[in-house]
Every structure is written in structure tokens, then in C-alpha cells.
Amino acid sequence: MSSEMPEPLSKEHPDSISRRDFLKKTALIAAGILAPAAALELTMMLEGASPASAHPGNLCNPEPGHGTPGCHVEITTSTTVISGNAAGPGGTTATQTQPHWQFLVDTNKCVGCGFCVKACKLENEVPYDANASRTWVERYVITKDGAFHADSPLGARDGFITPEIDLGEGETLEIPPEDISRAFFVPKLCNQCNKPPCVQVCPVGATYKSPDGVVLVDRTWCIGCGYCVNACPYGARFFHPVYDTAEKCTFCEHRISKGLLPACVQACPFGVRQIGNQNDPNDAVAQVIATQHLQVLKGAYGTDPQCFYIGLDWEVR
């Protein structure tokens, strides 16, 4: 009977594998996978690199729920018009002390001088002659026949000094004053959305919502794919002509974190632009935002924009 059975695979068979060999190889593969990981884990342990102690430069504990009281920094600059604290990356996570910046724009007051755009470009080192800006002012001219025209030559860097509408490519359109039904200016900037679509689409984690509510771009990490530029429904992003990375308004993070006003807010002679800290109960601008009926741009998009407008006409997109 046994002679009829197929011959069992011998050790000499090229494809045979003994239990011992199988176990050896399995152990070898497992060790191959685990050894480098274990080595790295070990090095990290030896370096004492736990998440909290990994940043010796930070005076404050970045871990949630461990806010250090000493991290709260009171700003007493003579030019301080806004309140808040200078909590940086390791700032306290307590919502009472961490500012949440909001912007208020009163379109009724805007005269289209463009000083805000000039100040923004110079303050934030956006090449002055490039047709790209972190903030810009739009002009809307609605004629009596219902048509509307909008332009923003060079982002209104030099203001609006002629009544001619800029159609681009050197062409202009003259509208007789008697044909104008309504005309006004609308300043625009990044809305620092609470649900920023530009951040969602970033494939590498180069753009993010910082704890103070401002959406920032990490230039060292941006790969320049342009997803965020496309994803922003407000057209607030562009490529920096020098760095070739995504660029956007930061609410002048370097100024507001020091208790200064953003460059555009300071430059506006008419009080069109204002910034407030939602988490400061005494902040006048935040109180207006909390108590008045205001408009936002493209509210239906669900981005929860943090730029609020007074007197925003429906024609404004």
C-alpha cells in the first residue's frame, strides 16, 4: 500500500522546506522588519525624546491640558491697540488665554485708496510689482441696466485713481457717471476659515490652522502642488514669486503676536479694517462681531470664515 502512496518530499527536493528552516526564515524576516524600528525607538528613548520634552526651546508644554500658567504673556506695548497674548507654538491651550483672531471690514467706509495693499506688500515682502497680493481691494460698479463690473488693477496697490474699469490686458471700460446705479469698494483678504478647505487638501501638512485661528503656510514643507490655491473659494492664495511656495495672508502673525495691528489695519485711514480677539471679553471688535448682524463671503460653502463684513452687497462674490 505504502508503495502506491506518492513519495514524501525529501530534503533533497529543491522546493522542500523543513519545519526548522521555515521557523528560521520566519524569525529572520520578523527580525529584519523589527530590528530597525526597535533601534530607532531605542535611540529616541536614549535621547529622552518624549513628545513633551522634544522641544527644549519651548518654555510652555505643548501637550493639551497641561497649560502652564507662566506661559501667559501680557502685552503692554505702547502701541498696543489689540489685546491678546504672545503665546507662540507652545502657548497655553486654555481657550481663555489663547487668542482667536477675527477680522471686521466695514465696506461703507472704504474709499479704495489701496494703502492697505501697499502696506501689506511691503510689510510681508511680496514683490511689489508682481500682480499678486495677500490682500486686495475690489471695485464694483453696477450700472442702471443691471450689469455689474468689478476690477482690482494690481490688487489696487496704487488705489483707484481713474473711473475707468480695468478689463485686463490693457483694456479699459469707461462708464458714464449717469449710468451708474451703485458703486463701491470691497477689501478682501484671507478669511482664516475655521474649516479651511485649503488646509484639508494639502497633501503634505504644509498648511495648517494655528492655535490662534490663523491659517499659515510652512514654506520649508510646501511642495508647490497648488491644491490649496485651487481649493480656496476666495482666491486668497497664490504662489510667492520668489519662494515658489503657496502664499497667503497671515493676519500679520508677526505683528499681532507682538500686540501690534496688522499692517493693513494700521495703514487704513478710515477704520475700514479692524481685527479682534474672540477670546478677549473686552475686545471691542470681537463684541461687534458677537452682537451685530454681519455678512461673510460665501457662507454657504461651510468654511466658517472669520472675516466679517458690514454692508456687503449681494453682488460681491
Add this chain to the structure above:
Amino acid sequence: MKNRLLKNHVLRPLMVVVLLVVVLVVVREIYVPEDFGTHGSFTYNYYRQSNIQEWQSVTVKYQGKSYCNNCHEDKVDQIAATPHSTIQCENCHGPGVGHPATVKLAIGDSQKLCLRCHAYLPYAASGRSKIVGIDPTAHGLPGMICVDCHNPHQPTPLPTAATDAEALDEF
């Protein structure tokens, strides 16, 4: 044994995959900074934490009127009593960073600076309608600039017929 491991058509690609995974893990560990990760929600707060500090340390260029007041108190006081009091010095003179040490502030094209607000535009719904506006092609004489007659630090009272004639004569 090694020979057989390499000859096996299942184990061979598997070893390549394992090698790639190991390389990926090692490279990522070296390349990605320690403070890169999720600081809040993964959707909105996946970033390198020290970048916030980098943004906060950008140089402040616009110093504000109080900085100008340190040396040019006379000019700041003069303009404070006029309708131009709301305009920052640096709006026209340029950002004050580095001034007076290395940067000299100068006004280039004053005509265009004035026209930012004072070019007449028939826009009743905007703040422009509340500002005195002129038609730059019809106002004054060709070749004249605004400051020939108007002092931006003392815009009011507006030039009278007498001072106008005087200025035109001088021109």
C-alpha cells in the same frame, strides 16, 4: 539555504517589499522634524510646530506713528489737527524700519499718492463720496504737482483765490 530563499518566487518580491518599508521608515524618521505631527485635529492641525515661531519672528517693517513721533514731533502734531490725522506717516513716506540708521525715507510720486483718495469717482455708495475729489486732468496747470499748492501736513484751509494766484505765479 540563502540560495533557496532568493530563488523562491514568493519570498523574493516579499524581501524587496520589506526592504522598501524599512527604507521608508528610516528615511521618514531622519527627514521629518520631531515637532511635525498632529497638534489638534488631523484635518486642520497637522504641521511642523516650530513654523509658527518662524512666522512670528518676521521683521516688523511698519513702525507706526508713535515711532515717527520720537523725532518728528512737530510734523506729527501739525497733522494731528487736520483731516489727514488718520493717515499714517508711513503710508506716504514708506515703512520706517531701518530709518534713520540706514534707510532714508523719501516720497517719490506725490501726485499719485494724493489721487488715491482725492481723484473724483462718482461712487455715492462708497466712502469716496465723502472726500473732496478732483479731476486730475482738469485741476491745476499741466506739470504742476499737488504739493505746489497744497501742504499734505496742513491740508486745511484749502488755498484761497489769492494764494492760488500766488502759487500759479511762482510756477
